[in-house]
Amino acid sequence: MAAKRADARRNEKALLDAAAAVFVTDGVDAPVRRIAAEAGVGMGTIYRHFPTRADLVVAVYRHQIDACAEAGPALLASAESPFAALRDWVDLFVDFLVTKHGLGAAMRTDPEGFAGLHGLFLDRLLPVLADILGAAREAGEIRADIPPLHLLRAIGDICAGAEGAGPDYDARFAIGLLLDGCRYLG
Amino acid sequence: MAAKRADARRNEKALLDAAAAVFVTDGVDAPVRRIAAEAGVGMGTIYRHFPTRADLVVAVYRHQIDACAEAGPALLASAESPFAALRDWVDLFVDFLVTKHGLGAAMRTDPEGFAGLHGLFLDRLLPVLADILGAAREAGEIRADIPPLHLLRAIGDICAGAEGAGPDYDARFAIGLLLDGCRYLG
DNA sequence: TTGCCAACCGGAACATTGCTCCGTATATTC
DNA sequence: GAATATACGGAGCAATGTTCCGGTTGGCAA
Structure with missing residues (x-):
């Protein structure tokens, strides 16, 4: 594992910065050429560093996902109850998602390509949500049969769909x- | 309003049939050329009859949406309770959505273009859902503050996201x- | 410091797809 | 059967994803 050349490292960082900026304004579907231009590099360079668009997206969002995951235990410790912690953490997750224009649609259009990002969500966020749900269940606040995966996906899907839904729709209400629904005991 | 020429009517029907077939196999994002080829017409013809892709999608799905809308009152009359009718009707709606590969993603990628389809959903389905929700509310089965639009959108978004989610995920659970959640009184 | 080579870069070139435009063909009418 | 309006087909343009290769440069050895 030889160290990368200095120009390679420089370009990689330039690409990450450029991509982060362009994703915010144009969404994750932004043309490759635009990102390359913003970073001041050629087409070849962007594909060499990030063979697929998903690789670039993962690299850009990884630390944000990590931050969300790491906030879980703290919320569980500080909140009034496990269910309150659940609400707080979901809020955090939603905050992350709503600024990612077109991410949901992109993941749906090209599920294979975004397997890496999908895996990141599952690896980092699912255990955190599972812990919080477990605590809430033990406290008797929610039903026993809520699979964390189902809740996480549904929240992600609702956020993805809320984008551009008009001002009279609030994704947080549905969430x-x-x-x-988790607390409905029947 | 002069009558259309015979060949025009024939081609329009051929296009509708071809589009319906291609949408099932390739999703609503299928290349225009493929639909034109399947119908045995040229590029110009498809754009003359259906200026935007959404026009074609609307034409293909309109009667299915109508059928779903018209089933509402019958379910409300025959079901055990308004909430049971709600569940039945939502099942019907979900059945409709899950076979429309890529529809959700397409509507999200191009909200303006699909305004027509979106309007169709709102015009035809929203009143039906509103009626059912109203009956359930009057029966005291659900909360009073559930906006039909929010419920409809959330269901649609969850279905859209469920596509290609793997066998261990069931959109109907989240729904x-x-x-x-509508029955959680607090 | 200088020279060499592997690593890296840039962008031209190709493939796919959405969409338009116009010369040609045909249905309809008289 | 001729005239006319209508419709058709597909070539062509633009945007975008992706690959490929000749040129460039950073890092190391002498």
Whole structure:
């Protein structure tokens, strides 16, 4: 594992910065050429560093996902109850998602390509949500049969769909409904 | 309003049939050329009859949406309770959505273009859902503050996201959670 | 410091796809 | 059967993803 050349490292960082900026304004579907231009590099360079668009997306968002994951235990410790912690953490997750224009649609259009990002979500966030759900279940606040995967996906899908839904629609209401559904004991 | 020429009518029907077939196999994002080829017409013809892809999609799915809308009152009359009718009708809606590969992603990628389809959903389905929700509310089965639009969108988004989610994920579970959330009284 | 080579870069070139435009063909009418 | 309006087909343009290779440069050895 030889060290990369200095120009390679420089270009990689330039690409990450450029991609982060362009993703915010143009969404994750932004043309490759635009990202390359923003970074001041050629087409070849972007494909050499990030063979697929998903590789670039993963690299850009990885630390944000990590931050969300790491906030879980703290919320569980500080919140009034496990269910309150669940609400807080879901809020955090939603905050992350709503700024990612087109991410959901992109992941749906090209599921194979985004397997890496999908895996990142599952590896980092699913255990955190599972812990919080477990605590809430033990406290008797929610039903026993809520699979964390189902809750996580549904929240992600609702956020993805909320984009550009007009001002009279609030994704958080539907997500609140979902969480209330977890507490419906029948 | 002069009558269309015979060949024009024939081609329009050929296009609708071809589009319906191609949408099932390749999704609503299928290349225009493929649909034109399947119908045995040229590029110009498809764009003359259906200026935008959404026009074609709307034409293909309109009667399916109508059928779903018209089933609402019957379900409300025959089901055990308004909430049971709600569940039945949502099942119908989900059945419709899960076979429309890529529809959700397409509507998200190009919200303006699919305004027509979106309007169709709102015009035809929203009143039906509103009626059912109203009956359930009057029966005291659900909360009073559930906006039909929010429920409809959330269901659509979850279905859209469920596509290609792997065998260990069931969109209907999350949707059941959503409906249970409607009955959580607090 | 200088020279060499592997690593890296840039962008031209190709493939796919959405969409338009116009010369040609045909249905309809008289 | 001729005239006319309508419709058709597909070539062509633009945007974008992706690959490939000749040229360039950073890092190391002498």
